[in-house]
Amino acid sequence: MDGRGTAGLLYLREEEIRLAMELLFYGYRDFTAGPDAILAELGMGRAHHRVLYFVGRHPGITVSELLAILRITKQSLGRVLQPLIAGGYVVQSRGRSDRRQRLLSLTSAGEALERRLFESQRALLARAFRDAGGPAVEGFRKVMLGLLGAEARARVGLRVSVAGAPVAGKVA
Amino acid sequence: MDGRGTAGLLYLREEEIRLAMELLFYGYRDFTAGPDAILAELGMGRAHHRVLYFVGRHPGITVSELLAILRITKQSLGRVLQPLIAGGYVVQSRGRSDRRQRLLSLTSAGEALERRLFESQRALLARAFRDAGGPAVEGFRKVMLGLLGAEARARVGLRVSVAGAPVAGKVA
DNA sequence: CTTGATATGTCAACGACACTGACGTATCCC
DNA sequence: GGGATACGTCAGTGTCGTTGACATATCAAG
Known part of the structure; x- marks a missing residue:
């Protein structure tokens, strides 16, 4: 009736791809909206969040x-790390084996802020997972x-491959 | 053995959430890397891509x-739209029913560029889907x-709910 | 037909976050 | 001692977002 033949499959395929693109665009934006709002009140931005997150993780x-x-x-890191240190969210310590290194860790204030940002996204993500x-x-993880x-x-x-399984060992 | 009790479940739950956060962070970044590289050669950025994409879609x-x-x-749009118009990628036309409106469309050059950017991401996404x-x-779409x-x-x-099904009607 | 709302464009200033390039210091390792 | 490495910093630049203010064209309604 529309004479598309194999082109019809390509069309649907492309629609599927474009749908995924838009889901990623809107999804990423809406996913970061919560932390963005919290950080804005503190005069910080997404870059600060990333540092807090990964320093907290490691x-x-x-x-x-x-x-x-x-x-x-x-x-670029310096511009965002210095305020975090000055604000008492991150501390530096010299490496024990290599004293040139500056090892980064969160203070309790840093942990509290990271926790607050985390909870904002956790709520959204947990609801999406549940629904x-x-x-x-x-499937989400695989893709x-x-x-x-x-x-x-x-x-x-490594963590993806064992996610969901009750593993007792370290996951970091 | 570790005496975690219910806290163990919470711990795993948090690890699952953090894993998803990192997948979104790394995934979004790596997903946009292809177009970013192409656009950089043309003196454009991600904002131009978004305009090309949505004008092409609509x-x-x-x-x-x-x-x-x-x-x-x-x-913000003006700063990115004007170069696209000047570069011959996008054209404006006055609205027929409302002449205040400037209706945006891609030129053939615009379609070609959008297609090139699309193909870059399509290749990555199609491989991820196939794997x-x-x-x-x-599941990815649902989440x-x-x-x-x-x-x-x-x-x-609406498009998510029918994705994959061979629907003949308009999907926009 | 005037008047208010709407659609769009533009000038100016600013902020966040990335970049390159260059240079300095402390420390490690051979 | 000397080169490589880890880190910090100064200076300049670019993209992409913001607010605020103002101009113009057009619509829509009294």
């Missing part, structure tokens, strides 16, 4: 490692993992 | 509608939809 992380995760320059159901969450480059996949890959 | 869209989708100010499998893709706010959900919600 206490004692070096500046170099943090730069590699965020993929920004040290100049979608367990198998859907598993998202496929979007990661080699470097990022190496960072989270 | 030929004849008004400036107001585009602003509502992107959630930016007209000043993950059909049910996983369905992502749950992250959208009411406004964005109204824009893509």
Whole structure:
């Protein structure tokens, strides 16, 4: 009736791809809206959140490692890290084996703020997970993992493969 | 053995949430890397891509509608729209029923560029979909939809519910 | 036909967050 | 001692968002 033939499949395929693109665009934006609002009140932005998050996840992380995760320059990190240190959210300590390193950790104030930002996103994500159901969450992880480059996949890959399973060992 | 009791469940739950957060962070970044590189060669950025994308999706869209989708100010849009018009990627035409409106459409050059950007992301997304499998893709859509706010959900919600089904009607 | 609302454009200033390039210091390691 | 490494910082630039103010064209209603 429409004479599309195989082109019809390509059309649907493209629609599926574009739908996913829009879900990622809107989803990422709405997912970050909560923390953005909280941070704005404190005169901070998304870059501060990222530092708080990864320092919280990796206490004692070096500046170099943090730069590699965020993929920004040290100049960019400095602009956001200094206020966090001055504001009492992050502390530096010299490396024990290598005294050139500055190991970063959260203060209790830093932990509290990171927790507050986390809870904002946790609420949204937990609701989305609950509404979608367990198998859907598993599918979500699979697809998202496929979007990661080699470097990022190496960072989270192991955790994806065991997510949901009651593993007692360290997950970091 | 570790005496966690119910706290253990909460711990795993939090790990699951943090994993999703990191997947979204790394995934969004790596997903946009392809277009970013192409656009950089043309002296454009991600904002130009978004305009090209949504104008391509909605030929004849008004400036107001585009602003509502992107959630930016007209000043921000202007800075990115003017170069696209000057570069011959987008054309404006006065609205027929309302001559105040400037309806936006892509030129053939605009369509070609949008197509090039699209193909870059399509390749990545198609591979992720294929590797993950059909049910996983369905789960991905469900979870992502749950992250959208009411406004964005109204824009893509209908399409999500019928995605994958061979619907002949209009999908926009 | 005047008048108020609407759609759009634009000037100016600013802020957040990224970049390159260059340089300095402390420390490590050979 | 000397080169490499880890980190910090100064200076300049670019993208992309913001607010505020103002101009113009057009619509829609009294």
